[in-house]
Amino acid sequence: MKNVLKGYYLRYDGRLVFVVDTVTNVDTGEQLVLCRANAPKAQHLYAVGKSSFLEETEVDGKPIPKYRHISRARTLSEEAAVAMYAADGAYPPETLVKGRKSSRHRPADTYRAYAKDLSESYLRDARIARGGMAAGHGEEYARAKENVLFLERCLEGDLKEYAGYFRERFIEGKSIRKYAAEHGINRGSVDHIQSKFFAALAACLEERDAAEHRCRPAGPPQGGRT
Numbered sequence: 001m002k003n004v005l006k007g008y009y010l011r012y013d014g015r016l017v018f019v020v021d022t023v024t025n026v027d028t029g030e031q032l033v034l035c036r037a038n039a040p041k042a043q044h045l046y047a048v049g050k051s052s053f054l055e056e057t058e059v060d061g062k063p064i065p066k067y068r069h070i071s072r073a074r075t076l077s078e079e080a081a082v083a084m085y086a087a088d089g090a091y092p093p094e095t096l097v098k099g100r101k102s103s104r105h106r107p108a109d110t111y112r113a114y115a116k117d118l119s120e121s122y123l124r125d126a127r128i129a130r131g132g133m134a135a136g137h138g139e140e141y142a143r144a145k146e147n148v149l150f151l152e153r154c155l156e157g158d159l160k161e162y163a164g165y166f167r168e169r170f171i172e173g174k175s176i177r178k179y180a181a182e183h184g185i186n187r188g189s190v191d192h193i194q195s196k197f198f199a200a201l202a203a204c205l206e207e208r209d210a211a212e213h214r215c216r217p218a219g220p221p222q223g224g225r226t
Helices: 078-088 111-120 122-131 138-156 160-171 176-183 187-211
Strands: 007-011 016-024 031-038 043-049 056-059 062-065 067-071
Touching: 062 067, 111 122, 111 138, 111 160, 111 187, 122 138, 122 160, 138 160, 138 187, 160 176, 160 187, 176 187
Parallel strands: none
Antiparallel strands: 007 016, 007 067, 016 031, 031 043, 056 062
């Protein structure tokens, strides 16, 4: 099996991680890759199976490495890492973000529509937020950063049960058909999961706006929370 070098890698979702070392699970003999990631509030360590670490994943029909080695430097900013990727267009695929506007640029009729828009714009928002001011105008950068942080907080908190679904559908870009096939369920079940996720995210958005005394959709939600 291919060796995993220490150093910085860019994960398939655009997150910069540092590989600390490769270790062995003494109980199972499985080789694990110990990584240090930058969470929204603090750094944390996590381990991933070496075989999984070396796999490819598919984004918008394009195979890309789950983790791509970019530097052995002791320190590297996410902005510098993204710039390295941007140089050869490796991630995020331009086809995923081309022509999309940050979700806050398009008024929605309901919070449910806003939740859908926010999810579908995540990759583009993440690209702008992690690329810094150079990736967009100041207002666009601020909106993108707010969108990304809000979604990630929700998926690490109240919407944690949907984190896997969100990653596969809106980061890895799996279609409903492919997601259903890989999980052994029918398309109707995936539609049901998606409907529940959008409804839960819409509730979080409405609660946030109520606390901040603002209403972001163009018109009032029909029938309360949607």
